[in-house]
Amino acid sequence: MALNVTAAIMMIVFGVSLAMISSVTARNTESQAILADTLTLETALLRQNSQLRGFLVTADQSYLKSYYEGRDDYDKASAALEARLTDPALQEMVRTSRAETQKWRENWGDKYIEVVKSGQRDVAQQAIRDAGKAVLVSDAVLPLRTVRDAQHEAIAAETEWQDSAIIFGWIALAVGGALLIGMAMVFSRKLSHSIATPIADLTQTMSAMAKGQYDLAIPGTGRIDELGAMAQAVMVFRDAAHERARAVKEREEAMAKIGANLHAVANADLSVRIIDVPPAFQTVAHDFNEAMERLCQAMGLVQDSIMAINLTSGEIQQATTDLATRSEQQAASLQSSSSAMDNLTTQIEDYAKIAADVSGSMVEARGEAESGGKVVSKAIEAMDNVARASAEISDITTMIDGIAFQTNLLALNAGVEAARAGEAGKGFAVVASEVRALAQRATEAANAIKQRVEAVTNHVRSGVSLVNETGSALETIISRVGTVTASISTIAETAGEQSIALRKINRAIGAMDQMTQQNAAMVEETNAASHGLASEAQQLGELVSRFQHGDAAMVEARARAA
Template structure:
């Protein structure tokens, strides 16, 4: 077949694409049918059936509540029954609103209208029975069990007819869903089988007409890469890309044969040139080795001289800088030593004054310890006195208690004496009141004494702590005085050593001036040696460059 690969591939995959589109469109159509039927079941039939069931239940409950109103024995029972009837009627009205919101049409709307036509007279008859029950309960009960029951049954039959219609509608919609699913299943399966058959045919066709020829050409290319030209080339007469590749391979084979012949001739010529170049190269390498060895020796010598000169110059510069730095440092050290000497003298004077102040502080601390001891003794005496007062108050409290007891006994005896003991009873009552006042006063005094004892105890503890603290201060001031004396002696020794250090730094400063002069002379000599080494290195590099240029020109020739 002379068609190109592009039309072949487009034909194969285009057929598969068309089958895929057909399957997709068929699936979408069937899914739409199923979705419409399911939506009808979900939004119309099932809600309608559910609401109708509620309507039937509320109608039955309304009938029961109405019967209770008709047979109520008194107004209270009738009122409770009317409340229940009103609730069931309201629930039924809410269910009717939900059914109206569904929006039924056709036969369902006609059945619903019939129900509404029966419901109005039915509820009116129950209202009339309520009015009749107020006058004649037996007549109302008879009406409830007679004509109203017949009306109730007709209303329920209308609701049942409407529910039966909705159940049939739901069953029909469900049958539509089932049939749509069955049709979709068989249609998709059939189209899928056709797609599989077309895919298998396309794969076999492409394998026979394209893939096998490409695999054979790949094997020929591998033989051509190994310079094997003895193969038979097929497919050059094809009009597609496979034929183009076969003809291109034939051209490559001819070109590679010519290239191999030309490469053999060039290899022979190159071998002759290589032999001559090897001889010239051997002579050049010998000359290059000799000259390089000589120049390397000169370069190493000049390099060593250059490094020595640089090292000597650095040492001289470092020595000069160090000498200047040491001289400056020694002068600064001399000035600092003089300053330290003056400061040491001032420190000695300050330490003496501190010693005198510490002695005064020790004397004051000793006096404070004695005063704290006396104060503690006074507070202890106050505590003892408070304890004695507490004992006296306790005695007074005992006396008041005994007095109160005697007054109580006197009151009892006066009561026994009758009229003769009234005056004695008044006195006993006054004595008892006085004893109670005395007891309350002694309790207040006891509380104040206990508070005073607690305060004096705390004061005694605080004064004792103050005495201990002052004693510690006395000990510390004594220690400080001893340390100040030792520091004064050390300060005098420091002043003497500082004076000797000042004399030594002056001598070091004078000696460093001579070292600086010697370092400057050494730096001058090192600079001259460095210049000579640089000149020798430049001449050696120039000679090496000229020799390298000569050898390069010789190799190129």
């Protein structure tokens, strides 16, 4: 009877201890759930922030979808956490976080998503860069960390209370054992195997569990007595504690991996990836890896574009340099051509004036020749009148005949010289001079004839014939002089037209020279612009080269190392 009473008392004490332990376990479980909800809220906030940045960089709708999912997850988890909390101060922290999150969405998230949707992605990116730390979600995360710290403190307090309950159980066990020592001596052999050994094993197991060893087997779980119930209760506590420790460890490992990868990204390493994370973090890992892949692709395209710009700008620079050299050479050639055309135009105008003067002189010479023809006609008439008295002037007429013949030759030479090119006036002047000399000799011979006219009357008939021939020669000279005059007039008119045409050509060459000078100036400006483009492309290439985005094998190796 006493043994039963003592056993009953011990059972009551153990029940109280187990109730205390169960209560502590329930409270720890609730604290763990609150802690999990708090981590879920922080993850949702970080997800919204990262997806917003991904959408601003790529304008990909998948980032926008993930952003809205993170926002919905946050709203649901926030409402659930507030309902689960019983402490008004912690509830106020949740509401503060929710208000700060709503403010962040209004000022940054939702606002700049709408800006990107309106086609002003560059404006949104610049606003985010200019904002710096203001765009972070720290104000919304800090209240959640306060809640999380409070739960850690609560878990620590409950663990301490659990340790107290275990100590109380130890004390109760010691007291009950002392009371049962006397009675147990009788039944020790019989009960040592059935009661004492399982209790000792269970006690060792509980002590190990109190030290954090949750992977031990619980002895006595197959019993159907009170010790079996105790073992079942301890097993439940062990499983709950083990699951809680595993969940906390997984979350800490996942957050450590995410933090390490984010640190690598902050150091311009885009080759990192998140792998081997718990299922709860698979979505975050997938979104992070997808963002890194797209960012690496974008960086690759940027590098290719920079190489193309460098190549094109080099070609443009070389082409503009060659074009500038050729333009300068062309301008110099045009300037020389313009000067030569000016000189040629002036010379042709001078030739036209000379040809005009020669034409006038030829007209005067023709008039004089026609007057000479009339004189010859009169001389023929006179010679006919004195034919009978001119027989004695045969010698003189022979001389006159020779002079006429030479005059004819000189006249022909004058015609040939006048028909030749540009400086016809000079040759004609020489011939005219000779004609004048012969005319002087003819005058002298005429004087001699006048002196001997009375002695050479019998030779007049021959003189008449010679004078007739002289008249024919003068008519030929008049005809040739007319032809030469017409040719020189044509030359003068042609020279004038050529002068006008050369003036037009000279003006056109001057205009071409001016345009060539303008083209040379524009080529210099283009060359300077190509230099600037090459410099800007080089600077952009240096900035992009700071980012590491290797091949797939490198990415996998970096991810596993992380």
